[in-house]
Amino acid sequence: MNTDVLVVGAGPTGLMLANELRVAGAAAVLVDKLPQRSTLSKAGGVQSRTQEAFDQRGLLEPLLATGNYPIGTAHFAGLTLPLTRDRHRHPWRSVPQVAIEGFLERHLAAHDIPVRRGHELTGVTQDEDGVTATFATGGVVRSRYLVAADGGRSTVRSLLGAAFPGRPGTVTVVAADVRLSGDDQAMTHTRSEDGNWASVFPLGTDPQGRPLRRLSFGGPGRSLPREVPVTEDEIRDGLRAVFGSRVQLLELRYARRITNAARQAARYRHGRVFLAGDAAHVHLPIGAQGMNTGIQDALNLGWKLGAAVHGWAPEHLLDTYHAERHPVAAAVLRNVQAQSLLMDQQGTRDPDLTAAKDLFAALTQLRDVQYHLDDMVSGMGIRYPMPGTEDHPLVGLPAPDLDFGRARSHELLRSGRGLLIDSAGRFAEVTARRPDRVDRAGQGTGTEPMLIRPDGYVCWAGTPDTLEPALGHWFGEPH
Ligand SMILES: Cc1cc2nc3c(=O)[nH]c(=O)nc-3n(C[C@H](O)[C@H](O)[C@H](O)COP(=O)(O)OP(=O)(O)OC[C@H]3O[C@@H](n4cnc5c(N)ncnc54)[C@H](O)[C@@H]3O)c2cc1C
Incomplete structure (x- = not known):
């Protein structure tokens, strides 16, 4: 090898x-x-x-x-x-x-x-x-x-x-790195106007410290084949269709067409x-x-x-x-797919779609809806199945970052090994049998016991008699 x-x-x-x-x-x-x-x-x-x-x-x-x-x-x-x-x-x-x-x-x-x-x-x-x-x-x-x-x-x-x-892709949209001038308020998130839409997000600064932005836009007649080069005129036209004269292109650094494949x-x-x-x-x-x-x-x-x-x-x-x-x-x-449809990326101006989008926009005013969507896109709501353990509220989710005074639990994961939070100090023997794979922390902190995989997901919490099977499942047989 x-x-x-x-x-x-x-x-x-x-x-x-x-x-x-x-x-x-x-x-x-x-x-x-x-x-x-x-x-x-x-x-x-x-x-x-x-x-x-x-x-x-x-x-x-x-x-x-x-x-x-x-x-x-x-x-x-x-x-x-x-x-x-x-x-x-x-x-x-x-x-x-x-x-x-x-x-x-x-x-x-x-x-x-x-x-x-x-x-x-x-x-x-x-x-x-x-x-x-x-x-x-x-x-x-x-x-x-x-x-x-x-x-x-x-x-x-x-x-x-x-x-x-x-x-396969059915529509292309333009994605460009640009410098823009004009109404800062207008240049936030996604706006649409008569079927045309544009999204503007911050993208750090250029070497001179000037703000760069990621601009994406599309709309009726704007879905061109991928190989057609994007021109400055096309970008100016896309901006004008949504922002009128409120936003201008100062510099185009790079642009490409992307598809919804x-x-x-x-x-x-x-x-x-x-x-x-x-x-x-x-x-x-x-x-x-x-x-x-x-x-x-x-x-x-x-x-x-x-x-x-x-x-x-x-x-x-x-x-x-x-x-x-x-x-x-x-x-x-x-x-x-749902986001692409709601944004009407094809610029269909279909009234049914507009009605659905208006309803969705009203729903996103609700806290629980915002939390649900945020869990989805932020990755924080990812929950893996953890066979062999009981259905505990922590199991399968990203571990909380616990503060143990001298170190945080996320810092302890830098070892690349698993981490057993053992506040009552009951499990020293268990980890001693897999010293190369699992560390132990949190003694005397009163924190709920849990086993965290090296990638930061809780793979056991709850009753002690399911700990050894969980260790075997994720960390193999002891020495
Ligand atoms: C305009 C645009 C905006 C985006 N915005 C976001 C965003 O805001 N957030 C987000 O999460 N994602 C975004 N994405 C998606 C993101 O860019 C990709 O998901 C990401 O690049 C995927 O990373 P990767 O390492 O899997 O593949 P790539 O970044 O494509 O890397 C693959 C690498 O493999 C190499 N390679 C290919 N073939 C071979 C070979 N035969 N032998 C050796 N090397 C090879 C290539 O040279 C390349 O370096 C965006 C994409 C685009 C185009």
């Missing part, structure tokens, strides 16, 4: 996965076909759960120190959800994907995991013991596992012949090969969910591959990646 895990693709998913493997103590090689990192901003928003994931690895503070990344207001279908703003420790923030990629790449390089650039994977075969990947350069890498994080047009997925069902791999696991991020699911980027879902795929898969490499993974552990993450992306695809 050249390495434990070959990660193909150094977008946000592959970079996060390589870091998770590092934390789990597995050897990883990370390759990308591009000779240099892409400078396209792409995703602009980081959801609460993704920020928690970064925090659990000690990456959030240093990432946020790399620029000025404003907190934003969450939305659903362009309808703002202001009551959700201070609900989580880390509210929705505008951090461009390009900044996240640069930060993670530097972080990995500092830990001797460079992105090996200019290596395009062209072939993949697997047998009982491992995976053989071949590259356009003629190179060959043999690994125990391979993760395809090679984006929406995944080469690995094609080579596997993996089913990628869904529907929605597809998801039928299976995320193919023997020793796993699909993650856009390689496993693609959809219109509404509500800042694509990159976030990919990063959370990586968080879910990394420690499980680490366990398999170290030899203590229970038989079923790697299969739980598909079982847990496939339903999450399926739900994202559905909510994106």
Whole structure:
């Protein structure tokens, strides 16, 4: 074997996965076909759960120190959800994907995991013991596992012949990075006018400190084939149709047409090969969910591959990646479809749709509706099935960040091991049998006992007699 895990693709998913493997103590090689990192901003928003994931690895503070990344207001279908703003420790923030990629790449390089650039994977075969990947350069890498994080047009997925069902795009919209001038109030969230719509979100600042924005727009007659270049005139026209003379284009930095194609791999696991991020699911980027879902795929898969490499993974552990993450992306695809329809992205001006949207807008004034939608898009409402444990309100959800005075529980997860919160000090013997996999904390704090997986999800809480089965289920047999 050249390495434990070959990660193909150094977008946000592959970079996060390589870091998770590092934390789990597995050897990883990370390759990308591009000779240099892409400078396209792409995703602009980081959801609460993704920020928690970064925090659990000690990456959030240093990432946020790399620029000025404003907190934003969450939305659903362009309808703002202001009551959700201070609900989580880390509210929705505008951090461009390009900044996240640069930060993670530097972080990995500092830990001797460079992105090996200019290596395009062209072939993949697997047998009982491992995976053989071949590259356009003629190179060959043999690994125990391979993760395809090679984006929406995944080469690995094609080579596997993996089913990628869904529907092709039926509409294109323009997404552009711009500098704008004019009415700041008008430039918030999504506005529509006679079938034309435009969404404007903050995207940090340019090197001169001037605010950049992500502009998306569409409407009747604006859905052009993807390959037609976007012009400045088209952008000015799109702005005028919604804002009149209140907003002007100062600078166009980059623009592309994106489609509402929605597809998801039928299976995320193919023997020793796993699909993650856009390689496993693609959809219109509404509500800042694509990159976030990919990063959370990586968080879910990394420690499980680490366990398999170290030899203590229970038989079923790697299969739980598909079982847990496939339903999450399926739900994202559905909510994106609903958002796209409610936003009338095709500019149909259908009165039935307008009536439905008005009703939905009224509903989003309600606190519980805002909370429900926020749980959905922020990733904080993700609840994994945790077999073998009782139905406890904490189980399956992201663990709370508990303050133990000298450290927070999220800081303790930086070890990459699981964490048993044992306030009564009853379970020392239990963790002593798996010292390489589970730490113990919280003695004397009065905190409710719970077992937290390395990815930050509670996998046991409640009655002590179900603890050992839960440990066996997620952390394997004791030494
Ligand atoms: C305009 C726009 C706005 C968006 N806004 C948001 C947002 O606000 N929030 C959000 O969460 N998401 C957003 N997204 C979606 C987000 O950009 C993607 O979901 C994200 O890039 C997926 O990350 P990934 O690492 O899975 O794949 P990618 O970022 O596509 O990375 C795949 C990598 O694999 C490499 N690769 C491909 N083939 C090979 C090969 N054969 N061999 C080696 N390397 C290979 C590529 O060079 C690339 O670097 C947006 C997307 C666009 C286009």
